[in-house]
Amino acid sequence: MVQSMSETFTTKEGFCRPNISNHLIIPFTTKEGFCRPNISNHLIIPFTTKEGFCRPNISNHLIIPFTTKEGFCRPNISNHLIIPFTTKEGFCRPNISNHLIIPFTTKEGFCRPNISNHLIIPFTTKEGFCRPNISNHLIIPFTTKEGFCRPSISNHLIIPFTTKEGFCRPSISNHLIIPFTTKEGFCRPNISNHLIIPFTTKEGFCRPNISNHLIIPFTTKEGFCRPNISNHLIIPFTFTTKE
Secondary structure, X not given: OEEEEEOOOOOOOOOOOOOOOOOOOOEOOOOOOOEOOOOOOOOOEOOOOOOOOXXXXXXXXXXXXXXXXXXXXXXOOOOOOOEOOEOOOOEOOOOOOOOOOOOOEOOOOEOOXXXXXXXXXXXXXXXXXXXXXXXXXXXXXXXXXXXXXXXXOOOEOOOOOOOOOOOEOOOOOOOOOEOOOOOOOOOOOEOOOEOOOOOOOOOOOOOOOOOOOOOOXXXXXXXXXXOOOOOOOOOOOEEEEEO
C-alpha cells in the first residue's frame, strides 16, 4: 500500500517542510554538519546525515549563517546540500565535483566560483549583488528593472520570472541569473554562462544533472522539488511511504 504526503515532511526523518504558499522554505534537522541560522526570522539550513533533507522555517527572509570559527556550513553532499565558507577570503568554497560551491570575494563583493566546473554566482555591489557577511550570514539582493530576481530580504526569498519566456534573466557578468524554459519546463542550467533552474511542468520536478552543475533533484520516494514559477520560486516536496 502506497501512501502519499504532499508538500509536508516530518521533522523526525529530516524532511523538507516548506510553506509553498508564498515563499521558499528549506528546513533541516539539526544533528551533524549543518548550517543553522535563526529559524524565527530567517532561512535556516541545518542538515541531517541520515536523510539529508532541508528544513528551515523561513518566516521573513533568506539568511545563511555559518559557524563563526571556520565560517563553514558543511553537510555531506552525497545526500544533501553543502555550503562551506572560508572566513579569511570571504569565500564559500566547496568541491563542485561532489557538492555546491559558492565562493565570494570580499573586495568587490562578488561571489565568484569557477564556472567551468561548478556554480558561479557573481554579483556587483552596484547593481544587485550577493553581499554576504560570511562571518554570520548570506545576503542576495537583486535589481528589478530588467526582470531580475528580486527577493524581499525583509520577509522572504522571491524569484519571479518573465512571463513570455519564463526566464528570470539577470546579467551573469554582475549578478545571479536564473532563466527557465517554458516549453519543457526543465531545470537546465548552462554552466558555461549562468545558472538555470527550470522545472518540468508535468511532474513539477527540479531535476538538474549533478555531475557537472547544480542539481536539486528529489526522488518521488523521498521528496520532490516542486516550484510554482508563476510569480516566485517555490520548492514544495512530496513524500511517499510504503506499508
